[in-house]
Amino acid sequence: MIIGGSASQALASQVAMELDDKLCSVETKKFPDGERYLRIKDEIPEDEKVIVVQSTGYPQDENMMELFFILDTLNDMNVTDITVVSPYLGYSRQERRFKEVECISAKATAKLIQTMGVKRLISINLHEQSICDLYDIPVDNLSAMPTIAEHIKNTFDVKPVILAPDKGAINFAKEIAMILDTDYDYLEKVRLSPEVVETKTKNISVKDKNVVIIDDIISTGGTIVNAINILKEQGAVAVDVFCVHPVLVNDAVLKINAAGAHSVQGTNTLKSDVSFVSVAKTIANHLKSL
Numbered sequence: 001m002i003i004g005g006s007a008s009q010a011l012a013s014q015v016a017m018e019l020d021d022k023l024c025s026v027e028t029k030k031f032p033d034g035e036r037y038l039r040i041k042d043e044i045p046e047d048e049k050v051i052v053v054q055s056t057g058y059p060q061d062e063n064m065m066e067l068f069f070i071l072d073t074l075n076d077m078n079v080t081d082i083t084v085v086s087p088y089l090g091y092s093r094q095e096r097r098f099k100e101v102e103c104i105s106a107k108a109t110a111k112l113i114q115t116m117g118v119k120r121l122i123s124i125n126l127h128e129q130s131i132c133d134l135y136d137i138p139v140d141n142l143s144a145m146p147t148i149a150e151h152i153k154n155t156f157d158v159k160p161v162i163l164a165p166d167k168g169a170i171n172f173a174k175e176i177a178m179i180l181d182t183d184y185d186y187l188e189k190v191r192l193s194p195e196v197v198e199t200k201t202k203n204i205s206v207k208d209k210n211v212v213i214i215d216d217i218i219s220t221g222g223t224i225v226n227a228i229n230i231l232k233e234q235g236a237v238a239v240d241v242f243c244v245h246p247v248l249v250n251d252a253v254l255k256i257n258a259a260g261a262h263s264v265q266g267t268n269t270l271k272s273d274v275s276f277v278s279v280a281k282t283i284a285n286h287l288k289s290l
């Protein structure tokens with residue numbers, strides 16, 4: 001049985017369709033003071049395997065709390081075989097201490113999820129693989145890159161060069177490029193003199209090329225706008241932008257389009273105006289393989 005939290009209802013429905021599984025109805029509402037109410041409306045046999053699909057992006061605390069409410073209610077129903085699919089796992093960007101005595105938010109949320117009788121956690125392109133180590137239960141960190149590559153193959157006339165906006169995203173670019181059999185690279189900052197820093201592609205020229213930029217997250221859009229400006233300066237013909245998690249704070253899409261992007265597309269790990277690529281099959285296929 002699949003339970004879709006409010007943040008991931010459409011995706012949960014797609015996963016249920018892929019698996020030919022039953023979707024469980026959940027009633028949620030907000031009281032006038034902002035507190036949330038949750039009720040699982042269907043009967044669930046105690047020995048049922050239950051998959052809870054809930055991304056915990058903005059509003060992170062509400063979505064996380066709703067996930068806890070679902071899990072605790074399942075515990076009360078004596079359901080023991082619970083898998084959580086959180087395609088975008090909130091608080092993943094604070095997975096270690098950058099300054100003394102900071103809260104490691106990813107660890108704190110891991111502790112809470114684990115106390116709720118969860119057997120396994122599945123997510124997509126976690127911000128750092130090391131997040132898996134914060135859990136004592138198995139954590140499967142799936143990749144959306146094959147699905148994004150497939151989407152590019154089916155919708156692009158010209159095979160693009162795949163570019164990571166920084167070295168940290170190079171493996172995403174490589175994974176897509178390998179599938180499409182095309183070139184990939186990343187943007188690197190080079191210090192030309194004590195005063196002058198230039199950012200350019202590390203190994204290949206993008207002159208007269210169609211380029212796809214890939215990153216895991218687009219948040220403010222600053223990283224992508226910077227990359228588009230550089231690629232345009234270097235003579236790229238068209239720049240299409242892809243990400244896994246379209247966090248898209250404020251006017252991020254507008255800024256990226258204004259910088260001259262040919263398109264901005266993301267997956268549906270988060271609901272957004274650009275969530276065109278579905279990760280439902282990736283999740284369903286993985287669940288089938290377990």
Ligand code: R5P
Pocket residue numbers: 168169215216217218219220221222223224
């Ligand atoms: C950074 O580590 C991530 O991979 C993204 O590059 C970053 O989160 C993007 O943030 P923004 O859109 O605010 O530049």
